[in-house]
Amino acid sequence: MGSNEGNALPVIVRVLDASASEAARTSAVCAKLSHSCTDPILYTESASCLQDLADKSTDILVIDLETIGGDEALEAYAVRCPKAVILAVSSRGSVSRAVSAMRAGAHDFLTKPFSLDALASKITFQLEQRRPVPAPAAPARSEPQDFRSASVISDPLPASNPVDPAPEGMNRLVGHSAQMRDIHDQIRRMAPSQAPVFITGESGTGKELCAKAVHDLSERRPSRFVTLNCAAIPRDLIESEIFGYVRGAFTGAVDNRAGAAEQADGGTLFLDEIGEMDLLLQSKLLRFLQTGTFQRLGDTQSRKVDARIICATNRNPVAEISAGRFREDLYYRLHVLPIHLPPLRERRDDILPLAETFLERYSKEERRGFKGFDADAEARIVSYGWPGNVRQLENTIRQMVVMNDGAAITFDMLPMVIRDQSSRPNAIIDLSRERSRTAAPSRPFGSIEPLWAQERRIIEDALDAFDGNIAMAAAALEISPSTIYRKRQSWTERSLLPLMS
Numbered sequence: 129m130g131s132n133e134g135n136a137l138p139v140i141v142r143v144l145d146a147s148a149s150e151a152a153r154t155s156a157v158c159a160k161l162s163h164s165c166t167d168p169i170l171y172t173e174s175a176s177c178l179q180d181l182a183d184k185s186t187d188i189l190v191i192d193l194e195t196i197g198g199d200e201a202l203e204a205y206a207v208r209c210p211k212a213v214i215l216a217v218s219s220r221g222s223v224s225r226a227v228s229a230m231r232a233g234a235h236d237f238l239t240k241p242f243s244l245d246a247l248a249s250k251i252t253f254q255l256e257q258r259r260p261v262p263a264p265a266a267p268a269r270s271e272p273q274d275f276r277s278a279s280v281i282s283d284p285l286p287a288s289n290p291v292d293p294a295p296e297g298m299n300r301l302v303g304h305s306a307q308m309r310d311i312h313d314q315i316r317r318m319a320p321s322q323a324p325v326f327i328t329g330e331s332g333t334g335k336e337l338c339a340k341a342v343h344d345l346s347e348r349r350p351s352r353f354v355t356l357n358c359a360a361i362p363r364d365l366i367e368s369e370i371f372g373y374v375r376g377a378f379t380g381a382v383d384n385r386a387g388a389a390e391q392a393d394g395g396t397l398f399l400d401e402i403g404e405m406d407l408l409l410q411s412k413l414l415r416f417l418q419t420g421t422f423q424r425l426g427d428t429q430s431r432k433v434d435a436r437i438i439c440a441t442n443r444n445p446v447a448e449i450s451a452g453r454f455r456e457d458l459y460y461r462l463h464v465l466p467i468h469l470p471p472l473r474e475r476r477d478d479i480l481p482l483a484e485t486f487l488e489r490y491s492k493e494e495r496r497g498f499k500g501f502d503a504d505a506e507a508r509i510v511s512y513g514w515p516g517n518v519r520q521l522e523n524t525i526r527q528m529v530v531m532n533d534g535a536a537i538t539f540d541m542l543p544m545v546i547r548d549q550s551s552r553p554n555a556i557i558d559l560s561r562e563r564s565r566t567a568a569p570s571r572p573f574g575s576i577e578p579l580w581a582q583e584r585r586i587i588e589d590a591l592d593a594f595d596g597n598i599a600m601a602a603a604a605l606e607i608s609p610s611t612i613y614r615k616r617q618s619w620t621e622r623s624l625l626p627l628m629s
């Protein structure tokens with residue numbers, strides 16, 4: 129949130145609408161909020177609003193899309209107030225408009241005319257998501273239902289009041305780096321939507337945890353979060369795991385059984401490693417996404433469910449499409465709200481907080497007395513390449529805790545592969561550095577293009593290649609769309625600065 133997060137200061141509301149009477153009416157929403165607000169600030173034209181967003185703090189921005197010239201223009205407002213709740217309103221409402229407004233930075237969308245109650249409830253929901261919540265207890269997971277469902281995991285329904293704050297939300301998703309803060313923000317923005325989320329990232333970067341956070345922060349959290357790991361099931365069984373089967377559908381189908389889609393009715397279906405599906409099943413999934421209906425294997429009856437789809441892959445989806453392994457039309461259906469989780473080696477600021485979290489968790493669980501790391505162990509943990517990402521870090525810490533005891537993890541307790549400076553991950557880094565050092569011809573200082581300019585060229589090329597579609601360009605570059613927004617903002621700021629001699 130803006131300046132007022134986590135304390136009792138009144139929230140600052142700005143409303144931009146070309147119609148002064150509409151703006152005044154919208155601003156009356158403050159009276160309906162349980163939070164105290166300052167007098168709302170009304171704007172009927174963009175320039176002064178943009179100026180104030182850049183210079184002053186903002187907690188809530190209600191913005192009329194027609195006034196600013198459409199959803200694409202919203203991005204310029206969103207980058208100026210990255211911590212504000214942004215509610216886009218428009219007299220031309222449609223699902224695609226709502227999705228593109230949210231892609232451009234809105235947290236939610238309302239079609240005009242709207243009631244102040246509807247607006248107030250959306251704002252309140254967003255403000256609640258931003259309120260700090262106490263650290264969670266370790267999550268409980270239901271056991272798989274039978275041997276074939278080892279890859280399908282349904283979280284138990286929350287036992288208590290469905291309007292309780294999100295049970296886990298973002299609390300388990302540790303990360304202090306700029307990239308992870310960005311991802312936290314994307315999750316908050318995407319959670320209230322019904323649109324599919326497409327998560328990419330190397331194995332072990334936290335894609336499933338991220339999907340769970342989206343579910344926990346959504347209005348679907350009273351219903352189930354069902355995970356189906358397509359890589360963990362033989363390909364010919366994936367269909368029956370997703371859609372279920374009726375008795376006699378195949379040898380061994382001794383009873384009727386609901387699949388993951390039915391279990392996730394009202395909740396979220398998380399399809400992990402979606403790249404493992406064969407093309408025929410991809411077309412069935414596409415039909416399900418288009419119609420919401422499906423048939424259990426061997427059944428003639430169509431069934432309808434309402435499940436939000438989140439999918440993840442550690443492959444490059446664009447390359448998979450080019451190779452003919454992933455249907456392009458399915459990709460466009462699923463790739464509505466993309467999140468990319470960078471590998472741990474590209475967000476080193478997260479390593480120590482994660483290591484400390486795991487050390488505390490497993491010391492408690494294993495009844496050990498570890499309180500931290502000694503300086504040598506810490507230095508090695510932070511500099512290591514972690515090719516297996518957060519999962520490898522977690523397993524390493526757990527292993528050290530189980531096998532040792534003491535007040536601090538010391539360098540000697542680290543597994544050999546991590547202690548050894550010449551072990552593979554760093555050796556690769558060092559070798560490639562060495563190679564480029566020897567290969568680089570000596571060049572005058574002024575002939576080297578600054579890094580930001582090279583980045584700009586690469587990003588602009590990608591945007592050209594996808595006709596300016598930020599989501600597509602970001603996916604191809606394997607970065608998040610908000611990174612592109614931020615970079616563009618910094619180039620604009622650069623161009624406003626006087627040239628350095």
Ligand SMILES: Nc1ncnc2c1ncn2[C@@H]1O[C@H](COP(=O)(O)OP(=O)(O)OP(=O)(O)O)[C@@H](O)[C@H]1O
Pocket residue numbers: 300301302303329330331332333334335336337338400442482518519522
């Ligand atoms: N940011 C994080 N904070 C805390 N724990 C994390 C974080 N990211 C990942 N983990 C932990 O690391 C492990 C791997 O995470 P997860 O299963 O979500 O990764 P993944 O990207 O889905 O992996 P895969 O592609 O192999 O399925 C889990 O135990 C998870 O709890």
